[in-house]
Amino acid sequence: MALDPKFVGRAYGPFTYEIGREKLREFSLLLGGSVPSAGTFGEPPAHVSPLLYSREAAQAGPYGDIIAFPSFAVVFAIRPFSAAIADPELGVDRVRLVHGEQELEFLGVMRPGDVLTTTGHITELYRKAGMDFLVVTTETRNASGEPVVRGVWTAVIRSA
């Protein structure tokens, strides 16, 4: 059954997230291919930039502290998309859902201690080739109100 286009414009959030230093290290190293063992994130693979996990290297670099790997943004910016998918009134069949497309725009680097607030809303709901498409657009701002990340999240719900 097609999703009802009357839900275009429905808003989710705000969701607030405070960035922690060890979480940034964990994300960067595990995405980068490290193999964790008990209590550690594992050895940094050679290709992973020390700007992502070494405070000493980062202090000598352009940002003064470690920064988030850009796609770390998905950890918090996904919240309105997840909320839309779980919205009982919208009625998405999660068994048939796949993540179809993703766009992220980074307007600034993300650092430990940043408090970021994400809001989002449904921007498109349409049916194509027998599948439903749900598009959620998000915006994440820092504590000063400046935009840091924008996202466009597309779910495809396959037919039964």
Add this chain to the structure above:
Amino acid sequence: MARTFQVGDTFTHVRQCDRLRPVYYAGASGDYNPIHLDPEVGRLAGFNGVILQGLCTLGWAVEAVAVFVGDPGLVRRVKVRFSRPVLPEDTVTFQGRVTAVADGRMSTEVTATNQRGEPVLRGAVVETSLG
């Protein structure tokens, strides 16, 4: 000394999806969807077991470009379509090509294919600042 980039420059980045990578990515990202963790759920969804999170593949495409430019903080935008899931024990080859360099900004097209030559991303574009 700043490195210079030109339209047509290419680079390659190869990543292995080891057997537990979906578990590691789940912990790091918070994406605990059972399709990435429970082989039975993966089979119900029509796969041979679990599949890697698409956003992990997106992260690797960004990583490919971040390694090429030498600073992950310079990445400004990424856009991808997920065309096929990455499976445990797959090897994914990312091939990038610079398509535009202007006004301190660079645009790169990235293809990602598994060891069977099948594309796992389509139309992937990553844009960076040049410092």
